[in-house]
Amino acid sequence: MRLSPRSRSGSRPHRVPTVLAVAALVLTPLPAVATAAAERPGAHCAHRTELRVPGAEYQQAACLADLTTAGTVGTGHTDPADWAGLTAKDLTAPSGVPGVQIDGYFPDTSTTNTNHGWRHDSQFVIRLPDRWNGGLVVAGTPGNREQYANDRAIADSVLSRGYAYAATDKGNTGLAFHRDGTAPGDAVAEWNDRLTQLTRAARTTVARRYHRPPSRTLVTGMSNGGYLVRWQLENHPELYDGGVDWEGTLWRSDGPTLLDFLPRALRHYPVYAAGGEGAPQAREALHAAGFPPGSEFLWPYHHQVYWDLTQRIYREELDPGFDGATEAGTPYCATGTPACDADYDYSARPEEVGRAVARIALTGRIGKPLITLHGTLDVLLPISQDSDVYARMVREAGRGGLHRYYRIEGGTHTDALVDLFPDRLRPLAPCYRTAFTALERWLGKGHRPPASRTVPLPAGADTTASANDCSLDGRDGTGRR
Template identity: 80%
Template sequence: MRRPPFRFPPVLPRRSAPAALALAALALTTVPATASPPAAGGHCARSAALRVPGAAHQQTACLDELTTAGTVASGHTDPADWAGLTPKDLAVPRGVPGIQIDGYFPDSSTTNTNHGWQHDSQFVLRLPDRWNGGLVVAGTPGNREQYANDRAIADWVLARGYAYAATDKGNTGTAFHRDGDAPGEAVAEWNDRVTQLTRAARATIAQRYHRPPARTLVTGMSNGGYLVRWQLENHPELYDGGVDWEGTLWRADGPTLLDFLPPALRAYPVYAAGGAGAEEARRELHAAGFPAGSEFLWPYHHKVYWDLTQRVYREELDPDYDGATEAGTPYCATGTPGCDADYDYTTRPEEVRRTVQRIALTGRIGKPLMTLHGTLDALLPIGRDSDVYARMVREAGRGGLHRYYRIEGGTHADSLVDAFPDRLRPLTPCHRTAFTALEDWLAKGHRPPASGTVALPADRDPVTLAATCSLSAGKAARERS
C-alpha cells in the first residue's frame, strides 16, 4: 500500500546528541543476516519444517540464546531499535535456547531495511526449548521495527518460558505516513498486522510444540499499548488478556496528541525564554495537559519528541493542512503558514474526524486489561490519555475487566531515569508486576490490586525502584474521572 509521495523538506535542523540518539532509534538500521542453520538433531531438530502461515519469506535460526544476551552478538536483534527505551543497567536474563524465525508478510512498502530485505511487515518469532505453554505478542512503540521490545519485554517473557512474537506494524521510520493510499491507512495497518501475526504465531507454535498455546497475551508500550487496547476491543477471541503500557489514545472527539502538542509547541519557546510571559506560558502548558512537576522534562521533549511527533502524525491523519509540504516545517514559529504550532483539530474539516474515527478506541474491551502510565509522562500526558481511556472503559460497562495504575514519578521513556534518578522511577518493573498480576488473575482467579495511584516511595531508592514495583502500595484507589 503506497500513498503518492509528497515533497519532503530537504534538510532537518541539526540536533543535539540526545535528540540524535532518539531519532537514531527511529531510523532504519540493517541487522546482519547471520542465521545459523538448524541443527540435525538436538534442541532444534525439525525446525526447518516450521512454516509461518501467510509469510512471503522466512529465515529460521537455531540459537543457543534467544535473549539479547546472545542475539546482539549473533545479529538476531537490533540494539538501535530498542535504544532509549530502558534503563541502561536493566538486567539481561540468559539461558534461553530455542528457535528464532525472522520473516515478512506480503506488503508493498519498503521502509524496513533489516536483513537487507527492504520490505515491511517484518516479524520475529522466538520459540524457546523450555516452553510454558504461553504466547506473548507485541507491537512496537513509536515507529520502530520488530526488535524494539527485545530488552523491555522479550528478554523477560522468554526467560519465563513464553514464546514471543513481534511485528514492525507494516511501516517504520519517521516517514511512515507515506504508506497507504489514504490518510490514516498507515496506522490502521498497524492493527491488522498485529492480528495477522497473532494468528500466524499461534499456528506456528502448534507445529513446533504439537499443541496450540494455552494462553495468549498481548502487550506493548506507547503505540504498542494502543495496539493492545485495540486488539482487546476488536479481537478479544484471539487473546486471554493484555498489559497496556502508556498506550496512545485515539478518538475522534479527542483528546489526542493533535490536541495537546500544538499548544506545547506554541507555549514552550516563550516559557524557555523567561521574562514576562514565561509564567503564563507555563500555565498554558499545564492547561494543555503537561503535569505540574514535569517542567524539568520539557526541554528534552521539546527538542526530541513534541515537534517531530506532531508533524508526522498530523501528516498521516490530516495531510492537507500544509498543502504540498510533507510533514510540515520543523520548529516553525507560530504565524508561519501551515505551521503545526498553530494546528487546531477542532476547526479542521469533518473528513479529518472521520479519518481519526477509523483508528479510534471505544473502551469496549473483551478480555482483562492491565494499564499503567507514569504521572510525569511529558509526551502523552496522563490526564489526556490513560485517565480518559480508563473512564471510557468504565462508561462502556467493562470496568470489571480493567485495572489502571497511575505510577507516580514514571515518565514515557525509562532511559530518562538514568538522567534524573532522583526525580523519576522506571516503569519496566511495574510492567512486570502488572504482567504477573494478570497471570494470577487468569490462572488462579486472584483479583489484581484495585486501580489507583502507586505512590513514589519517600526514600526514592533508585536500586529498589529499578527492581520492584508494588501495585498495591500507594494512595487511594480512586481513578480520575
C-alpha cells in the same frame, strides 16, 4: 535530504521533504542485521526449517543458544539500535533461553524497514524457547520502530518465563511512515491489521512447534504498542486471553489526542523557555494542556526531541492537507507562520480529518482483561489526556470489571530518562513486569489484581533501588502504604 516515497498500494503526491535531525536521536533507521545463526545440537534444530509461518512471503529460522538479548546481540538476531533509549541501564537482563528464532516478512509493497537488507515492511520475529510454558506473547512496537524494539523491555522477561514471543514492525517504520497508504489514516490502520495477522500466524506456528496450541495468548506493548493492545482487545478479543498496556497512545475522534495537546506545547513552550513577563502565563498554559506541575525539568528534552517531530508526522498521517504541498510541516516554526503546526487546531479542521481519526479510534469496549500502566510525569502523552481518559472510557462502556489501571508516580514516557534524573523519576519496566505477573494470576488462578490506584514513588527512590522492584498494591517499597 531527499526521501524516497513509500507506498503500500500507491503513494500520496510528492511533497517537499523535511530534515528531522533531532529525532534521529530516537528513531534513527537501523543498519542491516547479521543473519548468521549460532547453531546448537537438539532435536528441534533438525526440524526448524519445517516451521512454516502461515502467510509469510519469506522466512529464515535459526537455532540459538540464547533467545534473549544477552545472546542475540552477539549473533545478530536483534538490533540494539531498535531498542535504544527505552530502558534504564540497571534493568535486570535475563539470559540462557535456548530455542528457535524465525525472522521473516508478510507480503507488502512498502519498503521502509531495511533490517537484514530486505528493504521490506511487515517484518516479524517469532521466538520459540525449548522450555515452553504453554503461552504466547505478541507485541507491536513503540514509536515508528522496527520488530526488535521490545526485545530489552518485554521479550527478555517473557522469554525467561517460558513464553513463546512474536513481534511485528506494524507494516511501516521510520520518520516517513505516513507515506505508506493512499488515504489519511492508512498507515496507522495497517498497524492494527498487522498485529492481528501476526497473532494468528504465531498461534499456528506455536502449535506446529510444540504439537499443541497455546493455552494462553497475551498481547502487550508500550506507547504505540500499547495503543495496539487496547485496539486488539476491543476488536479481536477472541484471539487473546488478556493484555498489558504500557502507556498506550489514545486516539478518539472527539479528542483528546496528541493533535490537541502537542500544538499547545509547541505554541507556549518557547515563551516559557525565554523567560520574561509572559513566562508564568505560558507555564500555566502548558499545565492546562495536560503537562503536569512538577514536570518542567522534562520539558526542554521533550521540546528538543519529541514534541515537534511527533506532532508533525502524525498530523501529516491524519491531516496531510493542513500544510498543502509541504511534507510534515516546518520544523520548529514560530506561531503565526503559515501552516505552522504550533497553530494547529484539530477542532477547526474539516470533517474528513475527524473521519480519518475515527478509523483508528478506541472505544473502551475491551473484551478481555486489561492492565494499563502510565507514568504521572509522562510529558509526551500526558496522563490526564491519555490513560486517565481511556480508563474512564472503559468504565463508561461497562467494562470496568475487566480493567485495572495503575498511575505510576514519577514514571515518564521512556525509562532511559531515569538514568538522567534518578532522584526525580522511576522506571516503568519493573512495574510492567509486576503487572504482567498480576495478569497471569488473574487469568490462571482468578486472583484479581489490586484495585486501580496511583502507585506512590518509593521513599528515597533512586535508579538502584527501583530499577527492578515495583509493587502495585499501594506500598512504597518499604512495606508501608
